[in-house]
Amino acid sequence: MTGTLYGLGVGPGDPELITVKALRLLEAATVVAYPAPEAGESLARSIVADYIPGDAEEIAIRMPLHSDRFPLDEIYDTAAEDIAGHLRAGRDVAVLCEGDPFFYGSFMYLFGRMAEDFRVEVVPGVSSPMACAAVLGAPLAAKNDVLTVIPAPLPSDDIRRRLEASDASAIIKVGRHFPRIRDLLDDMQVSDRARYVEHATMASQRILPLSAVDSDSTPYFSMILLHARGEAWRQ
């Protein structure tokens, strides 16, 4: 009997923001895989470290993070082969995914390689824009707002056009693009309405005015939320 591949959304950072379903599957897992940097700790693993069974076999999928280069095919090929071995031997494999597996998640690279040959179940998770809105105390989108999720690596002109066309915007993957994005928002005269959060719901969470962000150390998991009318719920 072949095992099942589970893509488990572990949520944005607070270990309590995992779903009951993902927790149940994780606690029963015999093999747990997760993305990890070339050296050091996996963020996804660190979020749920207390839930991983002590006797589970762990597979760290190590790769250059915070890179604009898109995933290295060989690394995913190798990980998929490794995971497939466990599935063929009848063992379920739980893959840990920061936030939600299918919201800009690297899980899709395993999914694309394995979904035709194996049973795959994706357990959705709480995503970072919703986590940021919660900790900011500011609704993300209301009524018939158009909400646009904009990756910061896009060209500034493109980002500007998207912001101008949207009621509500979440600029994601800010990281080292922060100085350019701040300049753009200043130029658009919307900086006073923009809200910056890094590591939402984690112990290291910080909420800052744009002007107070140290642009030399902006983490990859940082986000800027913006509403065209300032406060979504007051119209």
Place this chain on the structure above:
Amino acid sequence: MTGTLYGLGVGPGDPELITVKALRLLEAATVVAYPAPEAGESLARSIVADYIPGDAEEIAIRMPLHSDRFPLDEIYDTAAEDIAGHLRAGRDVAVLCEGDPFFYGSFMYLFGRMAEDFRVEVVPGVSSPMACAAVLGAPLAAKNDVLTVIPAPLPSDDIRRRLEASDASAIIKVGRHFPRIRDLLDDMQVSDRARYVEHATMASQRILPLSAVDSDSTPYFSMILLHARGEAWRQ
């Protein structure tokens, strides 16, 4: 000691998709409030019915649902006053929110009325676009995709422009707008790439080709996902 108002995301429908945190707060709640139709059962309540303490006081905030009219001020004024009475008496109040409280949620109308006077904590939840992507087995957005969330009540020309400008789109609140949206997608020749889901992760979940949807009975909680390049993760 004044109580705390909790906005609890209960997730998209499967009771196991509530977070551990929202479940903990709900199981400890002495007062539980939720949106409900004028007559009949509250969807948010039905999702977590098994978790509500038997001795909790319940406040159903009843109003016309599936209406394009935006919320009736008097109803929220009354509910806020009612909830404020409990908070002033030192009782915490948990408000149940389908999906996530700040993602197009009606919780923001209570939040706007109460956040200045009371301690409010928002617990984010799994949102419907992520739930739909999970059950469809199709990533929502990848890499540097721009993802646009588009409410179906918007004019067709506006929706068309948004779809044309986006890599990935989630058309929400489809309901009675379905025939118009289907015509638009047919006209844009993208219907074969569009994926329709209603009641994602609930027992009543249905996934259908657009051509098979009975447009007389499309529920409010239905969604169409579309990716400009067909499959987000294959490029």
